[in-house]
Amino acid sequence: MDEQTNEGGKPLVVGIGGTIGARSSTERALCIALDAAAQQGFATRLFGGADMARLPLYDPRATTRTPDEQAFVEAVRGASAVIIASPGYHGSISGVVKNALDLLEETAKDARPYLADMPVGLIATAYGWQATGSTIAALRSIVHALRGWPTPFAAAINTQVTRFDDDGGASDPAVVEQLRLVGRQVARFAPLAAAMPG
Structure with a gap:
């Protein structure tokens, strides 16, 4: 398995998510999870x-x-783990996130196609609880189709009650901890995936 290493040989976690326009709550949530992975040495x-x-x-x-x-395809090709964050649009993932994931068809004939054997952390944000659950379910189905391993914990964030700030935090400390758990889990499982026979 070819894994990309940066910054002195560190394995790579790629974060995919957000919305078009201003920096969204989805992207801010993803950054918290990525920061937790970085704190684990990634x-x-x-x-x-x-x-x-x-x-x-x-x-x-x-x-x-x-x-x-x-650049997107090459980053995912070299990743040890991925975190995907999507807003819940009409009960499912956003079009821009789906479009990015569709582009991974470029890896279909690779030695490690798609997200095969990679741990994949999942985050869904929505203005209300209903769409968070269906969006997480959609993300899990897509990751399975791409041969990845969704990590056990997925963060579902109701932005009606949780606000993100410009300093990398959120109004609810429990939400911040949930997002950090997503990052820690992908970091924890990435070495296990790397040890799997090709």
């Missing part, structure tokens, strides 16, 4: 809303890929 790479906005709609017949598409 390098991190964020593909937030602005990054995903630059990805064209996935066309499986395209013969070339843009530099942004190439």
Whole structure:
């Protein structure tokens, strides 16, 4: 399994999530989880809303890929773990997050295709509880289809009651701890995935 290492040989956790426009609560939540993985000795790479906005709609017949598409695919190829965060839109994940994940079809013929054998942390944010559950369920199904391993704990955040700030925190300390747990779990399981026979 080829894993990318950065910053003095550290394994990489890639974060995927956010919304187009201003830095969203989803992206802020993802950053808290990535920071927890970094505290466990991992390098991190964020593909937030602005990054995903630059990805064209996935066309499986395209013969070339843009530099942004190439950078995204190469980062995931080299990752030891991934964290995906999506807002709950109409009961499921957002289109920009799904479009980014669709682009992983580029890895179909790799020695390690898609998210095979990787731990994948999941975060859903929504304005109300109902969409958080269905969005987490959708993310789990997608990760299974991509051959990844959703970590046991997934963070479901109701942004109607929890507010994120510009300093990397949130109004509810329990939510911050849940997000940190997502980051710690992907860090904990990544060495186990690396030890699996190819």
